[in-house]
Amino acid sequence: MPKMIFVNLPVADLKKSMAFYAAIGFVNNPHFTDDTAACMVWSETIHVMLLTHAKWRTFTARPIPDAGASEVMLALSLDDRAAVDAMNDTAAANGGTADINPVQEHGFMYGRDLTDPDGHVWEAFWMDPAVIPAD
Template sequence: MSTSIFVNLPTTDLERSKAFYEALGFTINPMFTDENAACVVLADNIYFMVLTREYLGTFTDKQIVDPKTQAQTSIAFTRDSRDEVDEVLAKGLAAGGTEPREAQDLGFMYSRDLEDPDGNILGFLYMEPAAAQMGPDAYLAEQAGATPSTTA
């Protein structure tokens, strides 16, 4: 049995949220979408359930936070290159998202944050494959010790 992941996100405007996530390249599963919720397909077993705040409130007795002013979670997605990180951010910004802080370049990893129109935080990052295998400290140490090759 494989595990699927469903991340529930609050929205104040379901149609706007659907358009935003479609602009990022994701699809909406109409079989699990109605006036209260939209099922955003991120990958084969990974989904966002974008729910109206009122509907999300039926799943918990806790207060639903306002993602415009409070952070409950930040969800990060890998991309295959820095350019792909920049491309998805451009799509998200054009679709009504905002970039709450500057890009982070740590040498082994490049990341940018994108907030959807409701303020839910999405991170997009590229990590050097060698850093993913070696770990960031070993990768950076190797990079610092590397010397440029010269040819005679």
Template sequence: MIFVNLPTTDLERSKAFYTALGCDINPLFTDENAACIVWDDDTFFMVLTHGHFSQFTDKPIADAHASAQVIVSFMLGSREEVDAKIAAGLAAGGSEPRHAQDYGFMYQRSIEDPDGNNLEFGYMDPQAAEHGPEAYVAEHGAGPDPVPGA
């Protein structure tokens, strides 16, 4: 199992954002200090208030709007799923910090949650996933990069 711990300044806002992305909340591990966001059977986000998050580290909590420490990436089944996930996140208060990246064999879009934490959603052509990007490029050529306005 994978647990990604993310600090938040507004727990209710974070819960609304992640449920808009299609996640569930596990009430057994959710209270006024933390929410257990269920991505799938093995992947969870523990969204923690700053006070609660600080109990797990002696380091200062970074302002994710000003600096990046991690990008959590998920591969989805199609480009359309990527676009739908980004649209849902934008509607729930997220922001898209950069244009879509289209490498031909792989399509990626990034979104920041309302606290500035970076999420990335992508689709990789099955041929490239199985044989590597070079095999895809050899057969299809390289794709455009980036996709303006996407």
């Protein structure tokens, strides 16, 4: 079995969050979805678990951060600059916020940051594979 990551995020409105993540390219896995949680799949190895606040509290007593706080920024690689721009535009059109930080333009790498409806920070980025050193 490949190593996988499951990012768990508390969300205020599960249906709204599911619609947001579907709009930016995630696919719902109904086997791990109910009225309290939804599994949204980015790739075979990257999944996001959207958890209602009540469900979140069954895992930890730590407080849910305010929507304006940043604890982590999650980065997703995309195929090209146009896909980065499209994800940011789609996020803004579906309840998120685009460009919460300055655009990252480094020539070989391009990134734009967005938030979901709950303020979770994501970076959509593209990097030119030709600049990655060969082993």
